[in-house]
Amino acid sequence: MNQADISKIVSKLRIKVPPEHRRLRGPQGPEGRLNKLRKTVTGLIKYERIELNYRRGDEARQYAERLISEAISHGDCHKPTMEIADYWLLEKQLVHKLFKVLVPRYENYNTAFTKMYKAPQTYYGRNIDKAVLELRGNPYPSLTNKQSNNRLLLQNVLLDAAKYDYRQAKYAEMADKMSKTEELQTKLDNNPESKPSESS
Amino acid sequence: MSIVIRKSTIDILCAAKWIARRDCRALSSVPEKVDIGEEVKEKVPGHKPRAHNPLLEYRHVYPEFLPDPNPKWRNSLREKMERADMLKRRSQIDIPEFYVGSIVAVTISDPHAQGKTNRFVGICIDRKGSGLRAEFILRNVIDHQGVEVRYELYDPTIQLIQVLRLEKRLDDKLYYLRDALPEYCTFPLDMDPEILPEGTPVPLNPVQVKLKPRPWLERWERQELKGVSNIEEHLKEKDRVRRELRKTPWEKYDLMKQYRKTIPAEDQSEIWNEVYNQLQQMRVSRKKMSRKRTFATPKTQLA
Numbered sequence: 074m075n076q077a078d079i080s081k082i083v084s085k086l087r088i089k090v091p092p093e094h095r096r097l098r099g100p101q102g103p104e105g106r107l108n109k110l111r112k113t114v115t116g117l118i119k120y121e122r123i124e125l126n127y128r129r130g131d132e133a134r135q136y137a138e139r140l141i142s143e144a145i146s147h148g149d150c151h152k153p154t155m156e157i158a159d160y161w162l163l164e165k166q167l168v169h170k171l172f173k174v175l176v177p178r179y180e181n182y183n184t185a186f187t188k189m190y191k192a193p194q195t196y197y198g199r200n201i202d203k204a205v206l207e208l209r210g211n212p213y214p215s216l217t218n219k220q221s222n223n224r225l226l227l228q229n230v231l232l233d234a235a236k237y238d239y240r241q242a243k244y245a246e247m248a249d250k251m252s253k254t255e256e257l258q259t260k261l262d263n264n265p266e267s268k269p270s271e272s273s
Numbered sequence: 274m275s276i277v278i279r280k281s282t283i284d285i286l287c288a289a290k291w292i293a294r295r296d297c298r299a300l301s302s303v304p305e306k307v308d309i310g311e312e313v314k315e316k317v318p319g320h321k322p323r324a325h326n327p328l329l330e331y332r333h334v335y336p337e338f339l340p341d342p343n344p345k346w347r348n349s350l351r352e353k354m355e356r357a358d359m360l361k362r363r364s365q366i367d368i369p370e371f372y373v374g375s376i377v378a379v380t381i382s383d384p385h386a387q388g389k390t391n392r393f394v395g396i397c398i399d400r401k402g403s404g405l406r407a408e409f410i411l412r413n414v415i416d417h418q419g420v421e422v423r424y425e426l427y428d429p430t431i432q433l434i435q436v437l438r439l440e441k442r443l444d445d446k447l448y449y450l451r452d453a454l455p456e457y458c459t460f461p462l463d464m465d466p467e468i469l470p471e472g473t474p475v476p477l478n479p480v481q482v483k484l485k486p487r488p489w490l491e492r493w494e495r496q497e498l499k500g501v502s503n504i505e506e507h508l509k510e511k512d513r514v515r516r517e518l519r520k521t522p523w524e525k526y527d528l529m530k531q532y533r534k535t536i537p538a539e540d541q542s543e544i545w546n547e548v549y550n551q552l553q554q555m556r557v558s559r560k561k562m563s564r565k566r567t568f569a570t571p572k573t574q575l576a
Contacts (some may be wrong), residue, residue: 077339077341077403078534078535079333082325082329082535083531083532083540084538085539085540090532092344094529103523104523107523108417135529136529139528139532143528148488149313157526248512
């Protein structure tokens, strides 16, 4: 049973956060783990799309999202945030990029700031999952080729034509119905007129 | 030496102003506060860092309403029901605002005591737990014997919790009082409550406690305690060396460790929105009751 820490306020991350951290084993231990993640986060902010192992990418993704959300919620002039950014970004012009470029870009986002894709494994026989980690809104062309709404593809051409034909058939039906009802109306109008004339 | 960067189009378009200044500041470690402030004013005059919900201040007064941050032990239904039960209990008895370092008197019902009640006075050294299992530990030295009692805040056998002195200390946990000189933990059992004028902020007691000579119960020198004055006197060279080796300066930059220990602001706001109305009403009605003058019928003396 633990009581939640109330000394700091953090914003909720919009990615799935596993309950425990991955250890990323190495000769330097926990300090080495943070050093590796520092390099990865610096690379992500610098290049905006990087290819790496899945485990390190997932950890770095969490830290990158936290860094960006701290920068957004506290802004430029907050000393602790500047120290955190100074620690995490090994190239100091990236601190400027974080506060001047990324914060305005992500201020009004409702989704996560990063996206991770799974990449094909490069070495046959070695089960090392690879991933591509990118910042949203990056200037490169998209990695997914989502063509389902492309009107020029054959299936969409055929579907559009089918929809058009169906709609035309429906309009024709409705027009027939309307004309029939009009005829009936005119007949009813004519008949009572003729009847009184006959009777009289 | 200039640093070559692969510049993307967005950088070039947006960052024209700071590119000119970049070369002179590329080698500095942390940009100066004054320059950044000027730039912010130039670029986006209306930009302010996000202001948080003012209800979040309730987390200091009622920390047990926040759930356990470990996701393996979270259950939203149980937490909602617990909060409802906590509010019900608070409507029965006044559980006052107190912090670690305040002196509190607790009266519990005890079937084996004379008068069926038992009163203990002590300084709160710790508050832990969440929900209905929230606890606090009171410490006092009685007849030269240190005594600690752990009470649950929402225990139905508690009849009265009275705050005799409301104050905060420099540390979150005061377990070092176990190794401190007894004068720092002795409080008279018939102490009178010290009433603070309404609206004053909770006072911070900056007292620095003196520890007894070693052996101690824990390695206080490794714990970054602000409320202890004379740790260095009791240390040997070996302790100082080992303390340096055991330090973990990277931990304060570990963003995910902090995140996993806290409840995020959005979730906290939901909880406080649910609960603050009733808590506020209870506070107000209790203040009114305390100010109300009760009419006592005068006892007639038979001639």
